[in-house]
Amino acid sequence: MTSGAPGGEPATAWTRRRESYPLVSPGNRSRFHVVVVGTGLAGAGAAAALGELGYRVTALTYHDAPRRAHSVAAQGGINAARARRVDGDSLHRFVVDTVKGGDFRGSEAEAFRLGEESARVIDHFSAIGTPFAREYGGVLSTRSFGGVQVSRTYYSRGQTGQQLQIAGTQALQRQIRAGSVRLHTRHEMLDLIVDDAGCHGVVVRDLVTGRIRAETAHAVVLATGGYGNVFHDSTLAVNSNASAVWRAHQRGALFASPSFVQFHPTALPKDSAWQSKTILMSESLRNDGRIWVPLRAGDDRPPGDIPDSDRDYFLERRYPAYGNLVPRDVASRAITAEIRDGRGVGPRHNSVYLDFRDALVGGGRRRIAERYGNLFDMYSHATGEDPYCVPMRIAPTCHFTMGGLWSDYDLQTSIPGLFVGGECGWAYHGANRLGANSLLSASVDGWFTLPYSVPAHLATRLGDHPPDDDDEVVTTAVARARGRVEALLAVGGSTGPGHFHRELGEILYAGCGVTRTAEGLSTAIDRIRDLRTRFWSDLRVTGTGGHLNQVLELAGRTADYLELAELMCVDALDRDESCGAHFRDEHRTPGGEALRRDDQWRFVSAWGSEGDDRGGPRTFTRHAEPLDFAAVELTTRDYR
Numbered sequence: 001m002t003s004g005a006p007g008g009e010p011a012t013a014w015t016r017r018r019e020s021y022p023l024v025s026p027g028n029r030s031r032f033h034v035v036v037v038g039t040g041l042a043g044a045g046a047a048a049a050l051g052e053l054g055y056r057v058t059a060l061t062y063h064d065a066p067r068r069a070h071s072v073a074a075q076g077g078i079n080a081a082r083a084r085r086v087d088g089d090s091l092h093r094f095v096v097d098t099v100k101g102g103d104f105r106g107s108e109a110e111a112f113r114l115g116e117e118s119a120r121v122i123d124h125f126s127a128i129g130t131p132f133a134r135e136y137g138g139v140l141s142t143r144s145f146g147g148v149q150v151s152r153t154y155y156s157r158g159q160t161g162q163q164l165q166i167a168g169t170q171a172l173q174r175q176i177r178a179g180s181v182r183l184h185t186r187h188e189m190l191d192l193i194v195d196d197a198g199c200h201g202v203v204v205r206d207l208v209t210g211r212i213r214a215e216t217a218h219a220v221v222l223a224t225g226g227y228g229n230v231f232h233d234s235t236l237a238v239n240s241n242a243s244a245v246w247r248a249h250q251r252g253a254l255f256a257s258p259s260f261v262q263f264h265p266t267a268l269p270k271d272s273a274w275q276s277k278t279i280l281m282s283e284s285l286r287n288d289g290r291i292w293v294p295l296r297a298g299d300d301r302p303p304g305d306i307p308d309s310d311r312d313y314f315l316e317r318r319y320p321a322y323g324n325l326v327p328r329d330v331a332s333r334a335i336t337a338e339i340r341d342g343r344g345v346g347p348r349h350n351s352v353y354l355d356f357r358d359a360l361v362g363g364g365r366r367r368i369a370e371r372y373g374n375l376f377d378m379y380s381h382a383t384g385e386d387p388y389c390v391p392m393r394i395a396p397t398c399h400f401t402m403g404g405l406w407s408d409y410d411l412q413t414s415i416p417g418l419f420v421g422g423e424c425g426w427a428y429h430g431a432n433r434l435g436a437n438s439l440l441s442a443s444v445d446g447w448f449t450l451p452y453s454v455p456a457h458l459a460t461r462l463g464d465h466p467p468d469d470d471d472e473v474v475t476t477a478v479a480r481a482r483g484r485v486e487a488l489l490a491v492g493g494s495t496g497p498g499h500f501h502r503e504l505g506e507i508l509y510a511g512c513g514v515t516r517t518a519e520g521l522s523t524a525i526d527r528i529r530d531l532r533t534r535f536w537s538d539l540r541v542t543g544t545g546g547h548l549n550q551v552l553e554l555a556g557r558t559a560d561y562l563e564l565a566e567l568m569c570v571d572a573l574d575r576d577e578s579c580g581a582h583f584r585d586e587h588r589t590p591g592g593e594a595l596r597r598d599d600q601w602r603f604v605s606a607w608g609s610e611g612d613d614r615g616g617p618r619t620f621t622r623h624a625e626p627l628d629f630a631a632v633e634l635t636t637r638d639y640r
Contacts, residue, residue: 001254001606001625003427005109005409010631011091014113017409021456029054032458033466035202035217037189037244039066041161041439042422043223044168045446046454051172051180053451055458058215059172059181060204062188062239067169070225070237071442074161075375076284077145077153078125078439080118085142089150091115092631098437099632101147101327102402102430103580103594105257105604108629109409110427117448118440122154124447130167131156143287143371145435147327147639153436158282158375161439168446184215188553189244190481192220194251195473198416200466203481207553210546212482214474216466219417219454222248223446226401226423228261230561230568232505234398235267235280245405245424246560250613253413254606254623256426257403258564259572262433262581263514264399265291265331268382269351278397279382281354282375283435286324288359288368289392291315291335293352297342303353303391314338322639329432329581330593330639332396336514339395346393355391396514400438402429402581403571406606406625410453411445414606419454421445426604431580485545487614488555493538497555500535504528504558504565512569517585521573525566529617532562536615563618567607570620577601589636598634602627 006013006020024032032055036047039061047059063069081094094115099108122140126132132154133141142151156163175181184204191203193214201216227242228234249255266286268279292313294306315334316323324331335352344350360368365388369376376387383393404426411419411427422442429437467474511524535558543549578587578594579601587595603624611618 001623003107003109003409003625005107010109010112013109014116018452021452022459024455024459024462026054028462030056031462032056032219033058033217034219034221034454035060035215036221036223037202038069038223038225038422039063039169039172040069040071040223040225040422041164041168041442042446043069043221044165044172045443046221046223046421046450047181048168048171048175049447049451050454051175051178053455054180055455057175057181058217059183060187060189060202060215061185062207064185066172066183066185067165069165070240071165071439072162073235073237073280074439075158075280076282077143077155077160077436078121078164078443079145079152079434079436080122080154080440081115081152082119082122084139085151087150089152093150094118094152096632097148098428098434099430099629100635100637101434102432103596103637104430104598104602104629104634105260105579105627106430107427107627108632112631113449114428114437114441114444117444120448121440121443125164125167125443128167128171130163133157143284144325146283146286146325146331147322147434148325149322153284155284158284158372164439164443189224189247190484190556191247191477192251192415192418193467193474193477194415199418200473203477205481205485208548210544210549212478212485214469214478216469216474218458218461218464218466219419221419221421221450221454222405222424223421224424226404227564228398228401230504230565231398231508232502233270233275233278233509235264235278238277241557241560242564243557243560246564248405248413248415248418249609251415252608253415253418254406254608255403255567256406256604256606257431257571258568258607259512259575259582260402260431260580261398261512261568262328262400262402263332263396265328265335265396266354266394267397267399268379269346269348269393269395271347279378280399281379281392281394283328285354285372285375285392288371289324289354289356290358291324291331291352291354291394293338293343293345303345303355312343319639326639327432327434329583332514333583335394335396351393351395353391354394356387357391360388400433402426402431402433406604410456411449412453412457417457419450421450431582484556484613485552488539488552488559489541489545491536491539491541493540495538496540497551497558500531500539501554501558501561503531504561507531508565508568512572515583515585516572518573521569524569525573528562528566528569532566533615535559535562559613563613566618567609567620571605571607574622575601575605593637596636
């Protein structure tokens with residue numbers, strides 16, 4: 001299998017591909033119907049752009065309003081290779097940082113597209129109302145993020161994702177009012193309508209009434225976010241889930257690099273077992289905050305009573321070139337090691353300090369408040385502690401998934417007519433995502449890639465009509481979705497789905513977490529299979545399917561998590577190397593860093609699976625897409 005990226009110089013691949021796409025004339029665009037599932041940055045951008053071009057678009061979201069998509073939670077900023085700081089940044093430097101940050105397990109050609117379109121993204125969002133921070137003279141301000149030595153991150157205080165999402169939603173609402181986009185809120189995708197010719201639409205459930213119906217189309221775009229909530233404790237919104245991408249996988253879409261999961265180093269630790277999720281503190285805080293632990297294990301003195309001579313600023317010690325701004329996977333492993341060695345702080349000794357003492361002395365409270373004020377407020381509200389007076393406490397938590405549905409250079413999956421955008425895809429980030437590239441990749445996909453590649457697919461289908469609701473391919477898909485709902489309701493056990501979800505998260509953190517071993521992964525696979533069997537024999541779903549039923553929603557999502565989790569562990573066990581966030585203890589350098597095996601594993605794993613979806617055995621087949629690097633030298637990452 002290949003990506004289909006144009007050959008030759010990767011820096012010009014996107015320009016050449018864009019200019020070679022077949023076109024749909026303005027008079028024919030209204031003949032085509034496109035369904036977009038998800039209304040975050042990628043989904044709202046794709047729906048608004050395609051609608052403005054003249055296509056008929058249906059946008060679907062399980063939220064009660066499109067602006068509530070999880071994109072609002074990305075706080076720190078959005079990258080762009082605009083090189084306005086005159087600090088050595090460039091498009092090439094952006095690609096080097098992105099490919100190197102992903103430990104050479106992402107697509108170089110895709111990284112060039114990401115960087116090339118990044119300048120347009122900033123100009124676009126500035127034009128449609130995003131209030132980016134500015135210098136005194138009016139120019140847009142930037143700051144640094146982990147894994148880089150330049151300042152390329154544009155931001156809107158500590159609420160960048162929220163402001164981008166508001167601007168994107170306003171653009172979407174404009175098309176809704178114009179009539180080019182129909183929006184259905186409180187609708188969850190349950191299945192795909194697929195035959196040998198490709199994807200012909202989706203099956204959805206009205207979460208309020210329980211009605212299950214088909215929405216047929218010429219093409220479908222999935223922009224449904226990442227699958228990090230498979231770990232239960234994550235920085236994602238509680239309703240974020242993996243069902244849309246997993247149902248697509250069940251219909252034949254290959255799943256790429258499922259074990260590539262990022263653990264964010266600056267999340268809040270869990271202080272109670274009953275917490276339903278963790279809270280993210282933006283990576284931007286590492287510009288001014290210094291991370292440290294007491295030198296002596298078990299030192300429970302208040303942080304203000306611990307002198308510098310008894311502190312270990314371990315990231316600055318180990319990685320002097322980057323210090324506290326090393327990539328997230330490097331920081332998370334280092335923090336986890338300190339906690340496991342007994343130097344964790346806080347009431348449960350499960351965190352480290354992020355200290356702003358020196359920044360407050362050097363720049364004053366007003367400067368810190370201007371840069372991070374709402375983040376400090378959020379921390380204070382969540383913990384009852386004042387970070388202006390005492391250090392924050394942080395710990396690694398599941399945050400972002402670099403894996404997702406496999407897609408080619410046009411963002412089309414292995415099912416013709418099914419496209420992906422944003423975090424539910426795989427291509428840009430490799431084995432570790434650099435901070436502030438998430439908002440960028442979602443925006444590039446939604447606004448500047450899918451509006452080219454989807455019409456190129458539609459141009460080959462002029463004269464085709466989506467199937468009618470009574471066609472066999474549609475009725476089969478609807479019946480399959482109804483049957484799954486009925487099966488969940490009929491188990492009749494004694495245990496709610498939340499119990500199974502929480503236990504699954506514990507299994508994954510232990511076996512497929514920040515560090516992994518072959519033994520731990522094998523154990524996790526066995527435990528997941530046992531848990532899935534117990535789920536389908538002891539699940540209890542209260543209520544019925546004919547009305548609003550959040551227990552039923554969670555049951556369906558947990559059933560999908562249980563299957564996806566096994567594939568994640570199978571992929572992690574199969575990939576017998578360390579790379580980025582996939583850190584196998586058996587493969588580390590003498591200095592303790594990730595040891596890649598490029599001679600054997602320089603490819604993307606894209607998995608197919610078959611088997612029972614009601615608790616029985618499943619089998620997995622790995623396909624491989626080779627990775628070539630022409631512009632970025634294949635080297636060992638070194639942030640010292």
